[in-house]
Amino acid sequence: MHSFVYRLNTLVTFSVLLLGVLCAGASILDSFNSHSVRAHVEVLKVNRFRRQLNGNDEVALTLNISVDLQSAFTWNTKQVFVFVAVEYETPKNALNQISLWDHIIPDKEHAKFETQVTNKYLLIDQASFLRIPFCIKNLIIWNMKEHGSNLRGKKIELVLHWHVMPKTGRMIQDKIGVSSFQIPEAYT
Amino acid sequence: MGWVSESMESIRSLQIRQVLTQVVSLGMIVTSALIIWKGLMCVTGSESPVVVVLSGSMEPGFKRGDILFLHMSKDPIRAGEIVVFNVDGREIPIVHRVIKSGKAVAHGEFHFFFSVTVVADQGKRAIFPQVTAEGDNNFGDDRLLYAHGQLWLQQHHIMGRAVGFLPYVGWVTIIMTEKPIIKYILIGALGLLVITSKE
Numbered sequence: 225m226h227s228f229v230y231r232l233n234t235l236v237t238f239s240v241l242l243l244g245v246l247c248a249g250a251s252i253l254d255s256f257n258s259h260s261v262r263a264h265v266e267v268l269k270v271n272r273f274r275r276q277l278n279g280n281d282e283v284a285l286t287l288n289i290s291v292d293l294q295s296a297f298t299w300n301t302k303q304v305f306v307f308v309a310v311e312y313e314t315p316k317n318a319l320n321q322i323s324l325w326d327h328i329i330p331d332k333e334h335a336k337f338e339t340q341v342t343n344k345y346l347l348i349d350q351a352s353f354l355r356i357p358f359c360i361k362n363l364i365i366w367n368m369k370e371h372g373s374n375l376r377g378k379k380i381e382l383v384l385h386w387h388v389m390p391k392t393g394r395m396i397q398d399k400i401g402v403s404s405f406q407i408p409e410a411y412t
Numbered sequence: 413m414g415w416v417s418e419s420m421e422s423i424r425s426l427q428i429r430q431v432l433t434q435v436v437s438l439g440m441i442v443t444s445a446l447i448i449w450k451g452l453m454c455v456t457g458s459e460s461p462v463v464v465v466l467s468g469s470m471e472p473g474f475k476r477g478d479i480l481f482l483h484m485s486k487d488p489i490r491a492g493e494i495v496v497f498n499v500d501g502r503e504i505p506i507v508h509r510v511i512k513s514g515k516a517v518a519h520g521e522f523h524f525f526f527s528v529t530v531v532a533d534q535g536k537r538a539i540f541p542q543v544t545a546e547g548d549n550n551f552g553d554d555r556l557l558y559a560h561g562q563l564w565l566q567q568h569h570i571m572g573r574a575v576g577f578l579p580y581v582g583w584v585t586i587i588m589t590e591k592p593i594i595k596y597i598l599i600g601a602l603g604l605l606v607i608t609s610k611e
Contacts, residue, residue: 229605247578303473305509309491321491323511328472385492389473394576397492 250300251393262292263384265308265402271342273375273412281375283347283407287325287382290338296388297332304329305387308402310347312381314374322347324382347375377409419608438606458484458572463496463505464582470494470507477583480507482572494574505571 226234265287272284289308296304307326314320324343329335382403388396452461461482465474474480482496489495489510496507588595 233605251576305473305492307492323491330472387492387494390577392578395494395574399492 247392251390254298254300254388254390254393254396257298258295259293259386259398260295261384261386261398261400263400263402264288264290265382265384267382267403267405268340270408270412273408273410275411276348280348283343283375285324285343285347286340287343288338288340289325291336291384293329293335293386294332296386297335300390300393302389302391303331304335305389307385309383309385310380311383312374312378375407376411378407380405380407419604434606456481456483456572458482460505460571463507463571464585465507466504466586467507470509474507474577475579477580477586479578479582480574481576481578483575484570484572489570489573496571496574497569498571499569507574 267285268288269286270283271286272282274282276282287308291306293304293306305326305328307323309321309323311319311321324347325341381401382405383399384402385397385399390396449461453459455461463480463482465476465478465480468476480494480496491510494507494509496505498505588598
């Protein structure tokens, strides 16, 4: 006969294994879910466009955001993190990304909405982007400082990203470009 | 009490061959755990492929005690990704989301750098002692947290980006770290079990 401890051991091992298989299964099923996300984001107004004292350009915008992320939800979805980022190019940086607004969608019922927001994080083109010290033969060299005044007349792309955070398993992320916007030539 | 005396009896009646078998099987358990850990390090490219979330700064996404699987690759870190990073002068790694990133071309080399921050509106501060950390749950960006003079994180600060998630499992390690007595009891009980078990 098997002892009590032996039985307990088998039971625990089997339950843990089963739980693991179920978790893996839930995560695998998620990858069969195709997202057909509809989104529209546009810049309604430039509230402020100025140069900061340190030479960085700073932009405050009002955005109109309408999103339908219902298709991103499955039974294994805990929440969807959605954010709007601007992407632009500067002479020194091949790609700059700055998040303007973000939001946590807790469930499918709240996944379709339209809202008007001012950017939660100011769009600041940072000079300090390039102040990366690096060493060559024990000499610390500071890169030439790129002034953060690259935004005048700059065409920026607005991109909607969403990250599906699962109850368990693999995290899924995706994005779509929603619109582009030309920043005015003159400071306000 | 019968169970205890039975166990003592079985210890007394051990044969040398049995002892050896037990030692070998115990060794197998330890080494296979080590193999799995090192194998994960190879596959993910991260020096710690599995981390336990210790703070509530990324709630409601990640709670204390959840486990994150990390992956490390040469790809640049982009805005929105959740990264685990070390800050110069701090021992405990931090899990946060990237809000700004850039790719600088300098002297023919690429440098990736980014700033991490906030996410949600339900702001709650002070997760780490003495510094202000910013996760999904806090305001502002993480610069206050970085070492003096450090404005951006760079590639070498990164331990990996979070790719997978498993809830609650990390509580085992948290409990064991905070209440060492439980760890010793557990190890003792397991050891006793291995010694006394009759195949």
